[in-house]
Amino acid sequence: MTTTKLLKTAGLVAVLAYASSASAQDDSQLVINGEIEMITEVATQDYIGGLKTAYSGWRFRNSDMQAMQLDDFENPAAIAVDEGLASWSKVDGSEGKSCASCHEDLEASMAGVRAVYPKWNEEAGAVMTLASQINNCRTEQMGAEAWKYDGTEMTGMEAVISLQSRGMPVNVAVDGPAHDAWLKGEEIYYTRYGQLELSCANCHEDNADNYIRADHLSQGQINGFPAFRLKTGGLVQVQNRFKGCIRDTRAETFKPGSEEFVALELYVASRGNGLSVEAPSVRP
Amino acid sequence: MADNVKPKVRVPKTASAGEVITLKTLISHPMESGQRKDGDGNLIPRSIINRFTCDFNEQNVIDVTMEPAISTNPYFEFEAIVPETGAFTFTWYDDDGSVYTEVQEITVG
Known part of the structure; x- marks a missing residue:
């Protein structure tokens, strides 16, 4: 009889364990520091073909990892954000300027910026990401050397700028002059790359919420980037993540900062239009 | 001195007398x-924080000795009973002689 009881208990534990593993369809609420309410689920726009509802990557994580993002004290990205904050007011380059020299107050000047990037830049005649805009400022305004596109300094700066838009809905423009780049991004998204012949859509659209071996596939939304990845123990820039994904298909990847990745970033961001900016998020 | 050393602490702003509160550093x-x-x-010469203490109104709450095997960015979470209104003083002692201090007040009502 004891054995039966034990078995029953074991069965119950198994059921409970199953129930607590997160699925995008559960209704977890993401509220950071008990005050910033995040939108983690939103109906997609008509121009997104195969996706009806956009879910933030947070919804696919297990409850322990979800909890790390609920409180800024638990969020390991905080240290990288502090470093970004330090470089915001650090003078660099021949002009003797820092970011703060022109933009002054970080909170006021950068609120909402992350939500609309990548964005068409009339002067450059191209779509610019937050990173390319930062480097543009560095080389044109500060007379400083450009940072490595997906390096530590850049990622920290992106994180601290993104933080000012936290909780605001992603709203990148897909029409107007940016439309060509968006179309190119869409094409890349649905193109199969590498020896494994996988497109972004094969995993993140066709199989989102399924498991790829031990990993729970999300929709690949980028509203949480730069994200703290527990795998690397540091902040990861979105195009660095793209590179990792394409490498895993055993393909030659595009370079972070390349035209292809900028187009892809714009397209993927548009798939999550309406989700809250979560950066810096915590991801596996 | 090590660069970018920045202490952070999380102490509740209020508590009831005798309550057990959680402190994070x-x-x-x-x-x-x-x-x-x-x-x-x-x-590469050793450079770590070798001691961490927390005091409440001059009374010691925790005193930790750290050894080289500890990770970067050491995190401590512990509990304390607050009998009265006062201030928690957190102190970290660096190998190079630097001392980092952070004070947080708590109101018991």
Whole structure:
């Protein structure tokens, strides 16, 4: 009889364990520091073909990892954000300027910026990401050397700028002059790359919420980037993540900062239009 | 002195008398163990925070000795009973002699 009881208990534990593993369809609420309410689920726009509802990557994580993002004290990205904050007011380059020299107050000047990037830049005649805009400022305004596109300094700066838009809905423009780049991004998204012949859509659209071996596939939304990845123990820039994904298909990847990745970033961001900016998020 | 050392603490603003509260602390520090070698094979000298203390109104709450095997950015979470209104003083002692202090007040009502 004891054995039966034990078995029953074991069965119950198994059921409970199953129930607590997160699925995008559960209704977890993401509220950071008990005050910033995040939108983690939103109906997609008509121009997104195969996706009806956009879910933030947070919804696919297990409850322990979800909890790390609920409180800024638990969020390991905080240290990288502090470093970004330090470089915001650090003078660099021949002009003797820092970011703060022109933009002054970080909170006021950068609120909402992350939500609309990548964005068409009339002067450059191209779509610019937050990173390319930062480097543009560095080389044109500060007379400083450009940072490595997906390096530590850049990622920290992106994180601290993104933080000012936290909780605001992603709203990148897909029409107007940016439309060509968006179309190119869409094409890349649905193109199969590498020896494994996988497109972004094969995993993140066709199989989102399924498991790829031990990993729970999300929709690949980028509203949480730069994200703290527990795998690397540091902040990861979105195009660095793209590179990792394409490498895993055993393909030659595009370079972070390349035209292809900028187009892809714009397209993927548009798939999550309406989700809250979560950066810096915590991801596996 | 190690660069970018920044202590952070989380203390509730209010509590009731005798309540057990949770304190969280984090300090960014490279915690160089003294075991590693640089590109030329020379030992990188040890540079860690070797002691961490927390006091409440002059009374010691916790006193920790840290050794080189501890990770970067050491995080401590512990509990304390607050009998009265006062201030928690957190102190970190660096190998190089630097002392980092953070004070947080708590109101018992």
